[in-house]
Amino acid sequence: MDEGTQTAASEEEMKIFGKPWTYQVERMGPIAAVIIFGVVVGILEPQFLSTRNIVNVLYQAATYIILAVGMTFVITGAGIDISVGSQLALTGVLMVFTIQYTPVPPWIGIFVAPLSGMVLGLLNGLFITKLKVPDFIATIATMIAYRGVVLIMSGGQVHYDFPYAVRFLGQYRIFGVLPISIVVAFVIGAVGYYLYHNTFFGRYTVAMGGNKESAILAGIDVNKYKILTYVFMGFMAGVAALVTVGRLDAFHATYGEMMEIDTIAAVIIGGTALFGGNGRVWGSVFGAILMSMVVNAAVLLGFPYFYQYVLVGLVILLAVSLYAFLEARRSS
């Protein structure tokens, strides 16, 4: 029977916990990379593994984790959002203006960030589905346009000294140690994982990104889910803005620049397929942490600032070539 040949073929592969090793490496790769990298750098520089430094690494990673979870859905749906950095800045400035220039109480004003993010994401989604602009082009356009609005609104000035409501998510530390933004980031990771595996949103995003024609034939409204992924991304950009502005207790028009690259890199390192249909939410979380670790380790090990870019670039190349290798193994 064909089932027999199927088993015979897969038995040649070494198995770990009943699954082919390629599958396990792909699934556990990001977390394994975090641990291995941590141990190696920890041996070279023990300070790297101090509680203070670990908290610091996660603290720096929080923004990227939040963005990366949103981006995981966009990329899984065979899209890409280049405008996340600009969305972060624009939702940030909208929140700051609401709180500084309107009588809206700060505790309510902070909701402006995620809500306006959803609107920005909705616009991205509409440009892509209704105007038929490719995802990449549409979000490059909005990256520039959104950034322009930020510059117009803020006039390039630094805004600072915000009420506690704004600083809370960025600065509050549980027991005076653990920043709440880290907890928020991990909760978002867990929620993202649940959404991915248990909701219609997650399932149809996979279907749409994996095989758009099949999804349409199954009666799925792919435009609706395409838009939803961008709305979700926008929401996350707003939350990330909240965390960033709060942490720094300041706002500047350049916030979020280059963040789209780091976010996409974190998602790719995490094992999400760039052409859609296969996302790894926890992979993205650990991908973001790994990126943060690399930068942090470079500083601790005394790499000059410019060399850090080279290092991060190499990590991305390494991760992607590893996945390509595993993919080739699997399809052979």
Next chain:
Amino acid sequence: MGNENTPFLQMKGIVKKFGALTAVDRVDLEVDKGEVLALVGENAAGKSTLIKVLTGIHDQDEGDIFIDGEKVEINKRKDAQNFGIEAVYQDLALVNQLDVPGNLFLGKEPSKKILGGFFEVIDNKKMEEQSKTILKENLNMEIENFNDPVINHSGGQQQSIAIGRALASKCELVVMDEPTASLGVEEIEMTFDIVRNLKKNNVGVIFISHNLEHVFEVCDKVLVMRMGERVAYKDIEDASKEELVKLMVHGTERKEETA
């Protein structure tokens, strides 16, 4: 014809044009539950277009569709599904990255309410249980690695999963577009078994095929199309292979057909 004997599906005088090209020209089709109708014809005979009209992918320019004798509008895939009409496409239309239950129930996942009924989410557990039942009882197959992406399964298994999808919802009629075209001998036998099983369960089947031997193997009736027109419709027992080939190529019994 009395009301009691109305077949499950009737398509009457269907016309579908693409610009100047008339892909389907005044075609009648009928098929009842528990009946296997072969739809044969050469390439570009209009078989696929006719089926796409039936499944809601194309709108017809003329003609009507009747379910249980009542005139219905089928404008979307969902409409067809609501009438119990499912299709298994030639390329199977699976999502490679999803596992077996994910594909069986794509687009119609069982749901459950959480957080006090506020959110509706997919009931993965129920879906897996129902998937096992469908595979075992309707398709008589056991799949290993149930939760692996379907791309890891063999061609025959993928074919079965695609057919199983039609059965995941309460369906009355399954349209199979070239189900045996890309399969090996054993897998073709498996597909025949599935078709016979459907018939036994009183499900109607429209079996589109190039291969007349396969048609004679499992079908009850045959409808021949040529250049968009219906050129013959007869019981399989009254037809011979030579005759069908002639009809497909030359359309000799064309005058029999009137809209």
